[in-house]
Amino acid sequence: MAEEIEKKKKPKSAFREWWDSVLFAVVAATLIRGLFLEAYTIPTGSMEKSLLVNDFLFVSKVHYGARTPKTILQVPLTHQKIWFTDIPSYLEWIQLPNFRLPGFTSVKNGDVVVFNYPGCPERPDQYGGYDKYPVDLRTNYIKRCIGIAGDVIESKNTAIYVNNVLMPNPPNSQKYYKIETNTNVNPKLFSKLGITERGSNTDNGKYYYDINATESALADLKTNDFVTNVYPDLIAKGDTMTYYNSFPYGSKLFHNNRDNFGPITVPKKGMKIVLDERNLALYKSVITTFDLNKDAVYKDGKIYLDGKAITEYTFNQDYYFMMGDNRYESDDSRFWGFVPADHIVGKAVFIWMSLDAEGNLFNKIRWSRLFSLIK
Template identity: 75%
Template sequence: MAKDKEKKKKGPIREWFDSVLFAVVAATLIRWLFLEAYTIPTGSMEKSLLVNDFLFVSKVHYGSRTPMTPLQVPLTHQKIWFTEVPSYSDAIELPYFRLPGFTDVKNGDVVVFNYPGCPERPDQFGGFDKYPVDLRTNYIKRCIGIAGDQVSVKDAQVYVNDKAMENPEGMQKWYTLESTTSINPNLWNKYDVSERGQGTQDGKYYYAINATESAVNNLQGLDFVTNIYPDIIAADDSLTPYKTFPYRPDLVNWNRDNFGPVTIPKKGMTVDLTNELNFALYKGVITTFDHNDNAEVKDGKVYLDGQPITEYTFNQDYYFMMGDNRYESDDSRFWGFVPEDHIVGKAVFIWMSIDADGNLLNKIRWKRLFSLIK
């Protein structure tokens, strides 16, 4: 009886390749099913989240989406690393499906989602992201309203279903501070305030600042500070440059501080499209995001499969998102609703935070490491 042949040993290159392949497959599965790492690139969520906070986003909370664009280089998003070469092919596109999660998106959650854009937006940000849904640019904001909620903003205070929403601790707004003396910039660092500008008039010093409510309370206690007031745009201000969704000043004169009310689309909810405001709010949703293959707007009406419609029933849920840095956030006030199929996951904790302006000893924001996101 012949001896069994000894298994041929793998060479070092083969072993290296197998190890790398296993690591890539494992990382891809973890990234898709469980957790994905993100970095905060802008200040739209300050002071709740800071630029260069590194955080983990849970896919299991709301349920992981199955890939809609399966032909993609692993561990990439839109482009191959350090190039302008697309990392995917849209030759195969799969329908949206989400695995079961253990919770739903709730009011107040900090959520990562794919930026939907706004087909009606009449400026340099106009149109909507042309990437496939699961490859559109990632945004992070706080969920203000869930499907079916009525959201409004009155004098910079958010209301959900006519009830004032509790403001996040790190929420920032613009204020004007009046002082009897020139203020040392070190004071802003002490109270974690950003100065936006300054001037003098009639012997008084005026400072435009961006600050949290707690910082404002601390500044008001200083003897040389005579007044601090928020820079709120009045509801009837027709000269404001801060025009908002749905960009119909002939119907509504909304702005960043006085917006709505709007009802957030909910799956199964029916709206009357003969109402001009409903038509303005929801036509882009119907034609762009609500999984209709043949929908268009022409002659002031919405057409489905070539037929004009006077009412419409939504096919999925939508959400209203806002940044905690309220005056430096591009959010639902300016581009509308986030479709359910654009939801990526829930931001859960910060694992690293780097201060780009810090010195060698305080480059890392140690207090933020492994902190939960609230």
């Protein structure tokens, strides 16, 4: 009887064990990051006080549906650059069509959304970057969705109307105010109330402060008898000073600014428009840059598709209008326009860690913000 000899497997080396573990971790992390949840850090104050600088949060990809990768030649777990270098982390040799997997909801008015910044083709000198990276690698922004596809958006002295209905301000949104007092205000009071002082001056025994505050903080401040007057720091309708010039640019038909703009219709997939002077001003960059057209150009006051001038146009995808909760310190749709659907990354769901850069050893962590839901 033939004797069966059991072959013994050669044990893996320590290096091979380490390599297999690392490879499994990278693959698992890449799948989780791409399909389910991704961690982000808030770098700027455009969403304060709703989200604070150095809030660490998770963004859900499953709410709206994860996007399939477009740029596949990329170092895993990177974004635009290889860690701690200026070396690009990707190659554009292969660019795949972009699809979105099924989600269980869609972007709603009021959602806090992470998206790839589309940039502003109208002002590449000021709001450039839309063509610097592939769509899925453009810079990540986080804002609140004010208008979804098909909505008509209008701002009247900072009050936002969606389809002629007043949209409530987020509870922690901030705006600029000017206050008048009959005495010098202790900076500790501003700090206690979470108010940012932007400047001050005195005149004829009166003290004037420029502040950035939430509505609740302003209400608490007004309970002090030394506050004699409060003025909203508004830019009047029709005032288009260069610094506050807003989207769309270069048209005499619009006089939009930071506080007063619209009405503007947010493009919707299947929506058909006549390319008159007004619509060309609003949508020419959408059609020529973002709406998935292979050959669309604007010249001599007309849109050309595949070399032919067109007088009507039907949009190929949905768009959104985004604004930061820190309304006067946010670079958003008021200045560069609409966010295309294929730029949507996911919904911000909860904060898992928050650090105060100015805190000491004992109050470095903002404990009250840990594992809090984003509203």
